[in-house]
Amino acid sequence: MQPTNITQPAYFHKVVDCQWACPAHTPVPEYIRLIGQGRYSDAYMINWVSNVFPGVLGRTCDRPCEPACRRGRVEENNGDKPEPVAICRLKRVAADHKDDVKSRMPAVGPSNGKRIACVGAGPASLTVARDLAPLGYEITVFDGEAKAGGFIRSQIPRFRLPESVIDEETGYILNMGVQFKSGQRVDSMQALLKQGYDAVFVGCGAPRGRDLDVPGRKEAAAHIHIGIDWLASVSFGHVTSVPSRVIVLGGGNTAMDCCRSARRLGGSDVKVIVRSGFEEMKASPWEKEDAVHEGIPIINFHVPKSFQHQDGKLLGMTFEVVNAVYDDQGRRTLVPTGAPDVFFECDAVLVAVGQENAFPWIERDSGIAFDQWGLPVLGKDTFQSTVSRVFFGGDSAYGPKNIITAVAHGHEAAVSIDRFLNGEAVEVRPAPMTNLMSQKMGIHEWSYHNDVSVDTRFKVPWAKAETALASIRVEVELGFDAATAFKEASRCLNCDVQTVFNRDTCIECDACVDICPMDCITFTANGEEADLRTRLKAPAKHADQDLYVSAELKTGHVMVKDEDVCLHCGLCAERCPTGAWDMQKFLLNTTQAGPGCRDSRKAQLEVA
Numbered sequence: 285m286q287p288t289n290i291t292q293p294a295y296f297h298k299v300v301d302c303q304w305a306c307p308a309h310t311p312v313p314e315y316i317r318l319i320g321q322g323r324y325s326d327a328y329m330i331n332w333v334s335n336v337f338p339g340v341l342g343r344t345c346d347r348p349c350e351p352a353c354r355r356g357r358v359e360e361n362n363g364d365k366p367e368p369v370a371i372c373r374l375k376r377v378a379a380d381h382k383d384d385v386k387s388r389m390p391a392v393g394p395s396n397g398k399r400i401a402c403v404g405a406g407p408a409s410l411t412v413a414r415d416l417a418p419l420g421y422e423i424t425v426f427d428g429e430a431k432a433g434g435f436i437r438s439q440i441p442r443f444r445l446p447e448s449v450i451d452e453e454t455g456y457i458l459n460m461g462v463q464f465k466s467g468q469r470v471d472s473m474q475a476l477l478k479q480g481y482d483a484v485f486v487g488c489g490a491p492r493g494r495d496l497d498v499p500g501r502k503e504a505a506a507h508i509h510i511g512i513d514w515l516a517s518v519s520f521g522h523v524t525s526v527p528s529r530v531i532v533l534g535g536g537n538t539a540m541d542c543c544r545s546a547r548r549l550g551g552s553d554v555k556v557i558v559r560s561g562f563e564e565m566k567a568s569p570w571e572k573e574d575a576v577h578e579g580i581p582i583i584n585f586h587v588p589k590s591f592q593h594q595d596g597k598l599l600g601m602t603f604e605v606v607n608a609v610y611d612d613q614g615r616r617t618l619v620p621t622g623a624p625d626v627f628f629e630c631d632a633v634l635v636a637v638g639q640e641n642a643f644p645w646i647e648r649d650s651g652i653a654f655d656q657w658g659l660p661v662l663g664k665d666t667f668q669s670t671v672s673r674v675f676f677g678g679d680s681a682y683g684p685k686n687i688i689t690a691v692a693h694g695h696e697a698a699v700s701i702d703r704f705l706n707g708e709a710v711e712v713r714p715a716p717m718t719n720l721m722s723q724k725m726g727i728h729e730w731s732y733h734n735d736v737s738v739d740t741r742f743k744v745p746w747a748k749a750e751t752a753l754a755s756i757r758v759e760v761e762l763g764f765d766a767a768t769a770f771k772e773a774s775r776c777l778n779c780d781v782q783t784v785f786n787r788d789t790c791i792e793c794d795a796c797v798d799i800c801p802m803d804c805i806t807f808t809a810n811g812e813e814a815d816l817r818t819r820l821k822a823p824a825k826h827a828d829q830d831l832y833v834s835a836e837l838k839t840g841h842v843m844v845k846d847e848d849v850c851l852h853c854g855l856c857a858e859r860c861p862t863g864a865w866d867m868q869k870f871l872l873n874t875t876q877a878g879p880g881c882r883d884s885r886k887a888q889l890e891v892a
Contacts, residue, residue: 305352307692320773342376406434408678409487411694428469500591511636527631534636535565796856
């Protein structure tokens with residue numbers, strides 16, 4: 285193998301698994317250390333730069349960072365249940381315990397004369413506004429609702445996300461001089477373009493819920509509701525109660541929000557019925573667990589066949605019982621078991637079987653091309669449509685996903701818009717800013733706490749069931765207190781503090797090999813990667829995790845370190861008699877809109 289190029293920004297970024305997995309690449313270990321030090325406001329602002337909505341996401345994020353967490357892999361390899369750090373809930377700690385941060389928000393820059401319209405006030409549009417308003421752009425955000433937030437406000441129940449948190453975090457952005465046109469739904473792209481905006485960003489989400497076309501749907505329509513529309517009606521107070529027997533169809537997060545909401549609005553017999561198996565449901569594992577914890581049964585492998593009704597009254601639903609059969613490629617087919625159809629009585633049905641995009645307000649002769657699935661045709665990684673000044677992001681771009689992905693889209697679209705309005709190619713993506721900083725304070729002392737906690741993951745306390753289920757506006761999760769947050773933060777392995785090897789000072793004494801608790805360092809003859817992985821002190825079986833390989837040493841051997849299970853404990857650096865190992869903190873700042881995303885040479889010429 286060739287020596288590892290650790291100057292390549294992506295190498296150590298990938299080693300910080302949580303940050304690598306986060307669509308917005310939030311520097312997770314950095315803010316967790318600050319939480320452990322009680323520096324909540326600093327931790328909040330680091331989050332805010334990347335994910336824009338720390339209080340919202342600390343309660344509702346889909347947590348792609350947590351399955352990637354090295355802590356889970358290490359504990360699993362020790363024979364214990366994998367328990368990643370509670371990254372998402374620590375984010376909430378920073379939001380809940382911070383001081384007033386208004387003075388730390390960016391100041392609005394002098395006007396540059398450019399006007400940008402954002403359609404929809406959801407997370408993608410607000411991220412674009414947050415990135416571009418401080419640069420002097422005049423931002424106007426249009427939304428049909430009275431308050432900003434989009435689906436954050438309309439689809440997530442208040443027992444998961446209090447309205448005060450949404451108001452606070454959308455307010456930080458709107459107070460940057462952003463013009464918010466509430467109650468103004470855009471109904472014509474062509475009309476909007478004629479208003480002379482230099483760029484338009486479409487972040488209106490995927491507003492249409494899929495329906496279920498089975499016999500009886502039309503006849504019993506008064507008692508059947510589309511899940512996302514029903515949740516919006518609940519959120520805005522239009523629906524305040526449900527009948528006692530409710531069936532929720534679907535296995536995603538929307539279905540979990542529907543069933544838990546129905547339970548709080550008076551449903552005494554609420555059940556979720558889904559076509560797939562429990563493990564295959566698209567809902568996040570914790571969303572399913574929360575529903576089950578609240579006594580809501582989830583019935584799997586039942587395919588809807590019909591709505592049963594009489595004189596316009598819904599009596600119940602009939603289902604076919606199926607099994608999942610997989611072919612050699614892992615593709616699933618639902619096969620009838622031959623068992624008799626099952627009938628469930630109900631008074632109302634909430635259909636939460638998916639969402640899709642709808643752009644009836646974008647004229648098909650506007651020049652914006654759409655693909656066969658009704659999604660806009662966009663430039664790769666630029667979010668620019670076939671009309672050069674129109675950009676998309678969030679669910680509007682590639683279909684329904686989640687809040688943190690919408691935020692990531694907003695950051696990238698803002699870079700594209702900024703480059704476009706400065707006459708630069710939008711497909712060019714400047715490299716992120718990175719650095720490595722030694723954490724050595726003495727021969728065997730480090731600036732960070734490197735003892736590995738043996739604690740298992742701490743549980744977030746809940747409100748008492750009788751209180752939580754009595755009102756749809758009582759927040760269920762109470763969040764960590766400061767003491768528990770410190771202990772949970774201590775479980776972080778500081779994966780951004782990298783083990784950096786200097787071959788020139790290595791004497792191959794094997795002291796690092798002897799002391800490594802994970803057996804992840806080996807000195808051996810070089811070879812092809814597949815072969816080399818089998819000859820390490822502990823075989824490196826996970827090919828998606830890199831090997832750190834040195835240049836050839838004096839003996840002709842190379843140092844090989846398996847990045848997969850390293851604890852970043854620093855024992856190798858403490859033991860090394862020559863300082864060949866150092867612990868260096870890696871920091872990655874993703875490229876955002878502004879001078880840093882533009883051609884520096886061109887900017888210098890313009891100044892000159």
